[in-house]
Amino acid sequence: MHKKIKFLPSGDSGLIIELGNEISKDINRRIRALSHWIEMNRFEEIVEIIPTYTTVLIIYNPLKITYKQLANRLQNIEKHIDKLRLPPPEAVHIPVLYGGEYGLDIEYVANYNGLTIDEVINIHSSPNYLVYMMGFTPGFPYLGGMSERIATPRLDIPREKISGSSVGIAGRQTGIYTIDSPGGWQIIGRTPLKLFDPKKSRAVLLNAGQYVKFRPISKGEYGVISQAIKDNSYEIVKTSLREEK
Numbered sequence: 001m002h003k004k005i006k007f008l009p010s011g012d013s014g015l016i017i018e019l020g021n022e023i024s025k026d027i028n029r030r031i032r033a034l035s036h037w038i039e040m041n042r043f044e045e046i047v048e049i050i051p052t053y054t055t056v057l058i059i060y061n062p063l064k065i066t067y068k069q070l071a072n073r074l075q076n077i078e079k080h081i082d083k084l085r086l087p088p089p090e091a092v093h094i095p096v097l098y099g100g101e102y103g104l105d106i107e108y109v110a111n112y113n114g115l116t117i118d119e120v121i122n123i124h125s126s127p128n129y130l131v132y133m134m135g136f137t138p139g140f141p142y143l144g145g146m147s148e149r150i151a152t153p154r155l156d157i158p159r160e161k162i163s164g165s166s167v168g169i170a171g172r173q174t175g176i177y178t179i180d181s182p183g184g185w186q187i188i189g190r191t192p193l194k195l196f197d198p199k200k201s202r203a204v205l206l207n208a209g210q211y212v213k214f215r216p217i218s219k220g221e222y223g224v225i226s227q228a229i230k231d232n233s234y235e236i237v238k239t240s241l242r243e244e245k
Contacts, residue, residue: 005078007071013047015058015070017077023053023144028132031056032209033081038074045070051208052133053142091128091211093237094176094191096167097222098124102190109152109169109186123147124174124188125214128241131206139178139196139204143212146174158184165191167214176212192226193236211241 006018017034020027035051038058045065050057060070098121099106110120129143136142151172159182162168166177168185177183178196195205206212217225228234 007074009067010057013060013062015060015067015074017056017058017074018054019056020054023132025130025144027054028130028209029086030081033084033086034077035208036086037077037080037084043070043073052135086209088240088242089209089211090238090240091213092206093213093215093239094167094193095215095217095221095225096125096189096191097217097219098167098189100219102166103188105152105155105168105186106188109150109188112152113150115150120150120188121216123150124169125216128211128213129174131208131210131212133208134204134206137178137181137196138198139206141175141195141206141212143174146172148172152186154184155186158182162187163190164196165194167191190222192222192229194229205236213239 003020008016008018010016019030019034031051031054034056035049038046038049038056043065045060046058047061048059050059058070097103099117106117106120110117113120115123124146127145127147129145131141132144133142134140146169150169152169154170161180162177162183162185164177164179164181166187167189168175168177168183168187170185175185176191176195177185178194193205197203225234
């Protein structure tokens, strides 16, 4: 049985719709349906729709609508989202060069979990990871679905700079740094893809509700893909998945 939707104010121009209090695929599906319905029926007063693990934050123009008016418009939204059929989710394939200079911590991750480096790579690249939400830095995906077999604590002392496109592990999570930034994740590889590129019309590669499928590549393939990206000839690989239960 679904938890009753709650409406909560956020500052003077935000409305939070809370759908639960736990991270789950079921709640994520409802959040995607809710975001999709609002986008399809978008009121001109709405500025931005931001899905998170358990909520959807709606930024609105307070000069055009009040919190109470917007909440009243959305009161019956639950009956719509539970009936809405979403298109099958898609997996975005992310090539990754594991280990070496781009994956400085992969040996530590392997030793910590009593595995070989090849086993870490195989385990990490096997699942389809659900993008639950975006945040931290522009385009940073919060991914769910990593095996506990490679779970590893964060660094005791965060690094001052982790290169953008680095793939890391922190506890039971994995993610991809989108820009150069400080961080404490265990870095196990790097992708030649840019997850955030402000020069493009669509600056962010991933969206909440998509899946990520990591694909191990060689150093030579990393160079080939990097050149193709510079030439604007590289095509992102995406595959359709069955709707998750």
